[in-house]
Amino acid sequence: MKFRHAYKIGFMAVLAANCLSALPCAAQSQAPSDNYPANTDANSQQSSAAKASQGNYTPQSRADEDAVRKDYADHVRETYNFRFGQSNISTPGNAKITGDDFVQPGAFPTAKYCSKCHQEAYTQWRQALHSNSFRTPFYRTSVNILARTKGIEFTRHCDSCHNPIGVLSGALTQNSQIDRAFDEEGLTCTTCHSVQQLQPTVGNGGFVFGIPALMVDENGNRIPGEVPYSEIMKHPERHSKAVIKDLNRTPEFCSACHKANLPTTLNDYKFIRAFTVFDEWQNSKFSQRNPLTFYTADLTTCQGCHMKRGPITHVEFGAKNGQFASHRWLAGNTAVPYYYGFDEQLKKTIDFLKSGNYLNVDLFAIKKVDPWTTENSAYTDGLIAPLGSVPFRLKANDSIEAMVVVQNKNIGHSLIPEVRDLYEAWVEFEVKDSDGAEIYHSGFLQADGSLDPRAHSFTNRPVNTDGQFVDNHKVWTIHSVAYDSTVPAGRSVLVRYQFRVPPNAKGPLKVTARVNYRHLRQSYLNNVFGKDHPAYPIVEITSRTRTLNLGENPAAAPDPQDNQEWMRWNNFGIACLDQLQYADAVSAFADVVKLRPDYADGYTNIALTNIQWEKYGSARGSLEKSLALSPGNARALYYMALVERRTGNADAEVADLEKVVAQFPRSSDGRRELGKSYYRQNRLRDAKAQFEALQSIEPDDVAAHYNLSLIYGRLGMDDKASEQAVLFADKKTDPNAPTYSLDFLRAHPEVSTESVPWHMHKDVSLDLAGNAPQPAASVAAKP
Amino acid sequence: MRQMNRWSIGILFLALSFCTPAMCQMSERCPWLNAETAAGMLNGPVTFTVTYPGEDKKDASCEFVHQEGAVVSRLRIEVQTMKDLASEFASYAAKCGQDATPLRAIGNEAKICSLHRQHEFSEQVVSRVRERAFLVSVTSNATTPAASELRDQLHEKAEKIAEQVAGFLF
Numbered sequence: 001m002k003f004r005h006a007y008k009i010g011f012m013a014v015l016a017a018n019c020l021s022a023l024p025c026a027a028q029s030q031a032p033s034d035n036y037p038a039n040t041d042a043n044s045q046q047s048s049a050a051k052a053s054q055g056n057y058t059p060q061s062r063a064d065e066d067a068v069r070k071d072y073a074d075h076v077r078e079t080y081n082f083r084f085g086q087s088n089i090s091t092p093g094n095a096k097i098t099g100d101d102f103v104q105p106g107a108f109p110t111a112k113y114c115s116k117c118h119q120e121a122y123t124q125w126r127q128a129l130h131s132n133s134f135r136t137p138f139y140r141t142s143v144n145i146l147a148r149t150k151g152i153e154f155t156r157h158c159d160s161c162h163n164p165i166g167v168l169s170g171a172l173t174q175n176s177q178i179d180r181a182f183d184e185e186g187l188t189c190t191t192c193h194s195v196q197q198l199q200p201t202v203g204n205g206g207f208v209f210g211i212p213a214l215m216v217d218e219n220g221n222r223i224p225g226e227v228p229y230s231e232i233m234k235h236p237e238r239h240s241k242a243v244i245k246d247l248n249r250t251p252e253f254c255s256a257c258h259k260a261n262l263p264t265t266l267n268d269y270k271f272i273r274a275f276t277v278f279d280e281w282q283n284s285k286f287s288q289r290n291p292l293t294f295y296t297a298d299l300t301t302c303q304g305c306h307m308k309r310g311p312i313t314h315v316e317f318g319a320k321n322g323q324f325a326s327h328r329w330l331a332g333n334t335a336v337p338y339y340y341g342f343d344e345q346l347k348k349t350i351d352f353l354k355s356g357n358y359l360n361v362d363l364f365a366i367k368k369v370d371p372w373t374t375e376n377s378a379y380t381d382g383l384i385a386p387l388g389s390v391p392f393r394l395k396a397n398d399s400i401e402a403m404v405v406v407q408n409k410n411i412g413h414s415l416i417p418e419v420r421d422l423y424e425a426w427v428e429f430e431v432k433d434s435d436g437a438e439i440y441h442s443g444f445l446q447a448d449g450s451l452d453p454r455a456h457s458f459t460n461r462p463v464n465t466d467g468q469f470v471d472n473h474k475v476w477t478i479h480s481v482a483y484d485s486t487v488p489a490g491r492s493v494l495v496r497y498q499f500r501v502p503p504n505a506k507g508p509l510k511v512t513a514r515v516n517y518r519h520l521r522q523s524y525l526n527n528v529f530g531k532d533h534p535a536y537p538i539v540e541i542t543s544r545t546r547t548l549n550l551g552e553n554p555a556a557a558p559d560p561q562d563n564q565e566w567m568r569w570n571n572f573g574i575a576c577l578d579q580l581q582y583a584d585a586v587s588a589f590a591d592v593v594k595l596r597p598d599y600a601d602g603y604t605n606i607a608l609t610n611i612q613w614e615k616y617g618s619a620r621g622s623l624e625k626s627l628a629l630s631p632g633n634a635r636a637l638y639y640m641a642l643v644e645r646r647t648g649n650a651d652a653e654v655a656d657l658e659k660v661v662a663q664f665p666r667s668s669d670g671r672r673e674l675g676k677s678y679y680r681q682n683r684l685r686d687a688k689a690q691f692e693a694l695q696s697i698e699p700d701d702v703a704a705h706y707n708l709s710l711i712y713g714r715l716g717m718d719d720k721a722s723e724q725a726v727l728f729a730d731k732k733t734d735p736n737a738p739t740y741s742l743d744f745l746r747a748h749p750e751v752s753t754e755s756v757p758w759h760m761h762k763d764v765s766l767d768l769a770g771n772a773p774q775p776a777a778s779v780a781a782k783p
Numbered sequence: 784m785r786q787m788n789r790w791s792i793g794i795l796f797l798a799l800s801f802c803t804p805a806m807c808q809m810s811e812r813c814p815w816l817n818a819e820t821a822a823g824m825l826n827g828p829v830t831f832t833v834t835y836p837g838e839d840k841k842d843a844s845c846e847f848v849h850q851e852g853a854v855v856s857r858l859r860i861e862v863q864t865m866k867d868l869a870s871e872f873a874s875y876a877a878k879c880g881q882d883a884t885p886l887r888a889i890g891n892e893a894k895i896c897s898l899h900r901q902h903e904f905s906e907q908v909v910s911r912v913r914e915r916a917f918l919v920s921v922t923s924n925a926t927t928p929a930a931s932e933l934r935d936q937l938h939e940k941a942e943k944i945a946e947q948v949a950g951f952l953f
Contacts (some may be wrong), residue, residue, distance in 0.1 A: 135946060137890075137912075140953040175812055179823040180947065340888040528953065529891050530868075530913040 065211065065224045073102040076170035076178075081153045084265050090167045092265035093160025095205035098196065102170040105182045108212050109226045114189040116229055120316035124327040125189070127345035132336050133186035134163040138422075138520060141528045142473040150476065152176075157266045160205025161257035164191055168209065190214075193243040198252050200699045201278060203259030213242045236317070251281055254302040258418070261700065264730060267476045271700075271731045274475060278302075279698055280413035282668070284489035287412075289666035289697075291634035293490050294574055294601065300412060305356070306331060332416065332423065334537045335519045346537070353517060353539050359415065359487075360407040360563055361427075361513050361544040363387050364572050367401040368394075369498065386568045387546055391554050396503050401760070404429065404495045404513040407563070407571045408487040415487040416458050416517070422473055424521040425541070426457035428514040429497050429761070434506045440499035440763045443514075449522040449535060453750045456495045456761060459521070460484040461751055467743025472527050479734070482741035482748075483755040494575035498762035507550030514543035566595040566602075573605060579757040582613040600630035608639050616646045634663045638670060645677065653677050661690075668697045675707060684711050702731050813845035815860050815917075815948045824921070824940050825849035825856040836863075842915075858940075859920040860948055868914050875916040879909045886910070886942065890917070890949040895941060897934060904930065906937040908945040912952035919945040 080102075084091035089102060097103055111131070115122035125131045133139070143158050152174060156167045163186060165171075171178040182188070190212040199206040213222035215231060216238050223242070232239045247253050255278030262272040285293040286300040309323040316324050328345060330352040337346035365385030384392045385403070394400075406427060408415050416425045428443035443455035451457060461483040462470040470478050487493050501509070518538045525533055544561070558564075563571065573588030586609050593602035607622035620643050626636040641656035657674040664670055675690030688711045694704040705728035712721035745752035753759050811833050813821075822829045829847040836842055847858040865871040876883070876894060883894035886908065893910035898920075905922040921941045925933055 135950055137949070137953045140950045144951070144953060175817075177817055177819045179819040180817065181820065181823050181943075183950070184943065184946065532868075533891065 072104040076102045080170050081173040083153045090156050090160050092157035092263050093205045095160035095164045095167050097168045097209040103168050105165050105169045108165055108190045111188045117317040119314035120312045120324050121327045123314055127342035128328045129333050130187040134183050136336050137528050201255040202699050207256040216242045251301045275418040277413045277417040284412045291664045333519050350539050353541050358411045359542045360409045361542050362405040363544050363546045364405045365403040369399045369401050388556050396501050399500045402497045405492050405571050407492040420460040422520045422524050424518045426455045427495050428516055430512045432510045442761050458485050463740045463744045467740050480737035480740040482744040483751050492571040492575040496760045498760050509548040512545040515541045517541050566592050577609050582609050585609045600626040604636045616643050619643050634660045672703050814843055815951050821847035821858050854925045857922040861918040863916045865914050876909050889945045906941040908941045912949050915952050
């Protein structure tokens with residue numbers, strides 16, 4: 001009997017199946033509200049779920065909200081790809097939400113809902129990068145490759161920041177059946193304004209959302225979902241309490257996404273640092289957390305530059321005195337507003353890039369060089385510097401080495417930050433005669449729109465295991481970085497150009513150096529659109545032109561945009577230091593203290609150069625002068641501690657570093673070195689405290705992992721020791737990785753030369769056989 | 784023994800009955816847009832068909848239909864790979880006729896046009912991402928709201944869907 005019953009059911013089912021398959025494969029899909037909840041006992045829950053899926057989520061109670069979410073999550077879990085385990089639904093990213101479970105997209109009220117009272121914010125946001133974080137072709141081109149080649153589940157890494165609703169709703173899984181209407185809002189209002197706490201600053205979406213709530217009740221409890229506008233108007237303070245937290249104003253808030261790494265779960269290789277603009281800020285003068293900066297400044301957070309308050313032009317209930325914090329987050333991206341036709345955003349972005357006195361370009365010096373040799377001794381005159389302040393003579397046929405100093409003066413992070421494989425900043429250097437005829441040009445655009453490959457660019461070249469440039473931002477294939485050129489916050493770079501004044505040149509000559517910026521590099525734009533796309537904007541961030549007479553060049557009054565003379569020398573010294581030209585750096589800093597004998601940092605700069613040069617005795621003398629001028633100066637004390645360490649004065653070393661850390665408790669360098677000093681003195685608990693503090697500042701610091709693995713082990717804390725040892729092994733640089741870089745550099749000599757700290761850009765070959773100079777468009781590196 | 788065999792056959796039939804439609808459905812998902820997103824756009828549950836013009840299944844056409852009484856809403860998506868972009872896209876784009884309006888920020892380039900037949904309004908986007916041309920058409924025979932409002936709604940939906948499709952094709 002049982003058999004007959006089963007047989008009949010089976011037979012009927014097969015018949016039905018065959019009937020279905022005989023049809024032109026029509027399938028019935030129902031709206032998600034009908035697919036769940038699985039528990040259909042409560043009609044009210046079903047109704048809420050239906051609303052949730054449409055974005056009109058107004059639960060009546062916390063219990064109701066929890067039930068709807070649970071049903072939704074249970075439904076998603078049935079088909080979700082838990083490739084990385086069930087513990088974190090966003091792995092390989094870090095996005096989190098209260099309850100560590102899926103949440104229905106409709107739980108996030110849309111920006112349109114918010115726009116009723118926040119039209120200014122909405123208007124700005126709609127044109128800003130955050131609202132377009134997912135949908136732009138520039139992003140999709142790259143993330144689609146990841147989805148197609150490795151699987152959509154891997155895109156949770158990128159989308160933890162670019163599309164967190166997609167991640168946390170469980171939409172990023174094979175054959176997801178979730179309405180993707182939220183894609184167009186990217187980082188919508190109720191993502192940032194739902195962050196309740198921050199994870200340690202590891203990035204990749206290091207935030208924890210609460211279930212979005214726009215009101216709190218009279219007891220301060222969050223009320224999830226949309227609420228009637230009238231309620232908000234009745235209790236605006238409760239609305240503010242629900243959507244604004246103190247953490248929104250901190251740089252750590254931004255670090256949740258403006259810091260990224262490539263974890264093993266993504267690349268099946270090992271941890272690789274991707275970018276860390278937050279730590280760049282921490283190390284900048286604007287954080288006031290780092291005692292080692294070359295210059296000082298008032299405390300300025302990320303929001304201080306990128307969310308400046310301005311007058312409103314639309315209804316905005318969040319404005320105070322007619323001013324509102326910008327929700328445009330102006331920065332460097334011109335590509336997105338250009339693509340979407342957001343002209344206002346584009347104009348403001350360009351104005352922002354040009355307006356901030358962010359960079360200083362200094363045509364600092366020239367040298368006249370004997371064209372028949374490349375040796376230093378062949379310079380016919382010494383350094384003629386700073387240009388404008390000293391007289392000199394120039395004539396036809398002179399071979400000139402021009403030195404351009406680019407100072408990252410007021411950016412709170414590197415130039416350029418984040419993904420230097422896509423963004424493109426470079427120095428354009430041009431020499432023209434009085435007729436406008438070009439004598440030398442570096443950093444031009446080629447006919448196909450790509451940049452002169454020998455230009456001095458602030459870009460990088462990540463490479464894969466084949467030693468090939470990782471094009472299309474396929475970051476999961478990166479194994480090494482063959483070249484990475486930047487100007488860290490507060491530092492300077494020296495770019496050298498060599499050209500010859502033609503015999504028939506008509507003076508005076510005009511020499512111009514510019515820093516240009518393009519978002520994005522041409523080859524990536526070609527990857528996105530094919531080659532038939534319009535030219536994307538190039539912004540000249542800053543430039544400096546000087547006139548060089550053929551004949552006498554008297555000293556002239558400085559241009560208002562020029563740095564003061566001592567600072568010009570100082571920046572030149574910093575640039576020489578970073579190019580490992582220690583003698584030149586010491587000489588430059590000596591000029592600084594000649595001009596400003598009261599400037600303690602000038603002596604410290606001499607000292608730190610000597611420390612790198614391993615001239616500790618000289619360094620001590622300079623530091624003593626610095627400390628005499630500025631007793632207790634943390635920067636000088638830090639370097640003095642390094643000198644004391646070298647000379648075996650452990651107690652003095654510790655005493656100096658303790659003073660540094662007391663003044664700058666968030667100094668990663670101070671904590672790291674003090675931890676090492678304590679460790680050497682066998683003060684394990686003190687050392688442990690320093691390295692743990694260091695991890696709270698920079699959770700990925702490899703020195704902290706390494707030392708804590710030893711210290712925990714010696715303190716009998718074996719589990720923690722093992723944990724730190726594993727993290728150290730994962731995060732330290734793979735010693736084999738540079739071989740991939742070498743393969744790339746061998747195949748790209750123009751980049752290889754650029755990767756050497758000291759290198760020369762020149763347009764003539766210096767023929768040692770005595771032949772006339774030939775155009776070579778080559779660059780040469782100094783050994 | 785005989786009973787065991789019968790049981791096995793029954794179980795086999797059962798297994799087949801569950802597997803067959805599922806497999807059919809699996810192969811029938813529209814590559815460019817999931818049914819729930821389409822349902823969201825058409826304001827209700829949809830049925831859909833997917834057809835592949837070629838063996839490689841690189842290109843496809845999807846049609847989603849939502850019916851509520853006499854009112855039928857359709858969403859059609861076609862994707863076609865062009866061998867010669869310069870010559871082929873112009874003729875592809877002609878599907879929109881001469882009154883098409885250029886659309887910004889959909890694929891490499893895009894146009895939108897209104898195609899109205901008796902009792903039926905349709906908004907159509909023709910676009911391309913690199914060498915892949917695509918068409919999105921949203922159609923409704925609804926009598927309310929008023930024609931101009933309905934047209935605006937369809938226009939907005941067509942644009943949004945076109946953006947989704949382009950996003951997938953990039």
